[in-house]
Structures are given as structure tokens and as C-alpha cells.
Amino acid sequence: MPLSPLACVIVDDNEINRLTLEHLVALDPDLELAASLSGGVEALNYFRQGGHADLLLLDIEMPHLSGLDLPQLLPEPAPAIIMVTSHRDFAVTAFDMQAVDYLVKPVDVTRFRQAVARVVQRNEAPSEAPQPTAPDSDLFVKVGSRVLRINFDEVLYIEALSTYSVLVTKTQKHIVYLTLKSLAERLPFAHFIRVHRSYIVNTNLVDSVEDNLLKLGKHEVPVGKSYQDTFYKSLRGL
Structure with missing residues (x-):
């Protein structure tokens, strides 16, 4: 639990959804409601007028200024963001924008608490000196009609x-509705390298x-001739 509750701002154009989130915030000892706003424009004005938030619970589909556009306009330091939406299709985009988590309505209490715990954990990380950190190994990927x-x-x-594209693990295969080129451009992991026109390897x-x-x-995966120099340079060896 943080030393003091995190200031939380809710942004959703649906009043019922806002009331639901306000109730979840009130139940969570790690959070304190700072504002509950009915749209992206109102939220932008709140922050530009000096309003503060450690955490933003942000709907995506809103008139005038969407939840995908608002974060790009927020003044620094920007709050941690948890996307809260009725649609699963935005998950990949949300995590590309560095959202801490992505909740699908109706929000489950346990799932909400897990998302808040991620924000608390991130805020409690040592900050004496900035250290380069590896990106989180988890990504949300659309597989068929699901986001996994x-x-x-x-x-x-x-x-x-x-x-x-097919993601291959030791035990499973997942078909992803993205081309290999699109995946290569989106992957934030330096240890995933394209070694063939048909393969990216970990x-x-x-x-x-x-x-x-x-x-x-x-x-077994082949290394294409045009990829060999880049691949072998990436290997650590003696």
C-alpha cells in the first residue's frame, strides 16, 4: 500500500460508468478520487488548469476528444493510465501508448484491483537514479475474436x-491477424530479430x-542469406 492514496481521475462520457468506477475507487484503500469528468475536453481543461492525478481511469470512445487522443495532449508529468472500455479491439493500441492496463466493461472488482496494484507497484519502484529497464514481457495481442x-x-x-503471423511457444501456437512486417515494427523487444523473410526469432x-x-x-528456423550478418552480430559470444 502506498504511503498516501493515489489521486485518481475518472474520465467517461457515460454517467452510469462513472458512478461504477467511483464506487470501485471508494472501495480501494490505495486510491482517492480527485475528479470524475464527463469527457476528454473536460479532462484536458482539468489538467491544463493545474489539476493533478497519479492515475487516470480513461474511457476510449468519447465525443470531441477520445481516450486515445487525450494522453498525447496531457502536460508532463503525465499520470499512469488504465484504459476502461466496452471494446477489446483497442488493446494493442492502448499498450502501444504505454497504458498500464486495459479493462473491459463491465469491470470486475478483482480485475480492477489487479490493475491498480500494477500502478502502485510502478510508483513504489526505486527512483533514486533512473536505470534502464527491460520492457514488460507481456503484451496484449488480438488472436481471432479475443485479445490475449x-x-x-x-x-x-x-x-x-x-x-x-503465428506466435510459437513450446506448447502453443497463436494466429495473429497482423503481417510479419507489422509485428516486426511493433515489437518493443530488442531480442526479437528478423532472421528470414518468414521468421522472427527470440x-x-x-x-x-x-x-x-x-x-x-x-x-528449427532458417537464417536467410540477407539477414545473416545482422543476426550473427546480435549474438553474444566468446
Whole structure:
């Protein structure tokens, strides 16, 4: 629990949704409601007039100024953001914008508490000297009609499949409705490297390399000729 409650601002154009979130905030000892606002424009004015928030509970689809546009206009230091929406389709975009979490309405109390705990944990991290940190290994990815949280530390490689891509772990495969090129541009992990026009590999999980063939557990992935120099330079060795 933080030394003092986090100042929380709710932004949602639906009054029932705001009342629901206000109730959840009131139940959480880590939070204190600073403002409950009916839209993005009102929120922008609140912050520009000196209003403060440690946490922003932000709806996405709102008239005049959406929850995807508002964060780009906030003055620094910007609050932590938890997106709260009726739609799952924005999850990837939300996490590209560095949202701490993404909640789908109707919001479950336990899930809400988990999201707040992530914000509390981030705020309590040591801050004496800024240290480079590895990005969170979890990303939300649209798989079919679902948006799944996937731990990319467990992804061995990603394979192109026509206009889709396949995320391959030791035990599962997930078909993602993005091209390999789009995935390569979005992945925030330096250890995922394109080694072939049809493959991206997690270099942390490469067991061995033989004749330009990568061994990742029981899987094998070829290294394309035009990718060999970049790939071998990325390997750590003696």
C-alpha cells in the first residue's frame, strides 16, 4: 500500500460508468478520487488548469476528444493510465501508448484491483537514479475474436502465414491477424530479430546455430542469406 492514496481521475462520457468506477475507487484503500469528468475536453481543461492525478481511469470512445487522443495532449508529468472500455479491439493500441492496463466493461472488482496494484507497484519502484529497464514481457495481442495477454519471454519465434503471423511457444501456437512486417515494427523487444523473410526469432531462446539453421528446443528456423550478418552480430559470444 502506498504511503498516501493515489489521486485518481475518472474520465467517461457515460454517467452510469462513472458512478461504477467511483464506487470501485471508494472501495480501494490505495486510491482517492480527485475528479470524475464527463469527457476528454473536460479532462484536458482539468489538467491544463493545474489539476493533478497519479492515475487516470480513461474511457476510449468519447465525443470531441477520445481516450486515445487525450494522453498525447496531457502536460508532463503525465499520470499512469488504465484504459476502461466496452471494446477489446483497442488493446494493442492502448499498450502501444504505454497504458498500464486495459479493462473491459463491465469491470470486475478483482480485475480492477489487479490493475491498480500494477500502478502502485510502478510508483513504489526505486527512483533514486533512473536505470534502464527491460520492457514488460507481456503484451496484449488480438488472436481471432479475443485479445490475449501473451508473455513474449515464452515465444520461441514468429512465422509468417500469408497475411497473418503465428506466435510459437513450446506448447502453443497463436494466429495473429497482423503481417510479419507489422509485428516486426511493433515489437518493443530488442531480442526479437528478423532472421528470414518468414521468421522472427527470440534470440534469448536459441539453443544452437548450425549451417545457418537455428535450434529452439525441438523447433528449427532458417537464417536467410540477407539477414545473416545482422543476426550473427546480435549474438553474444566468446
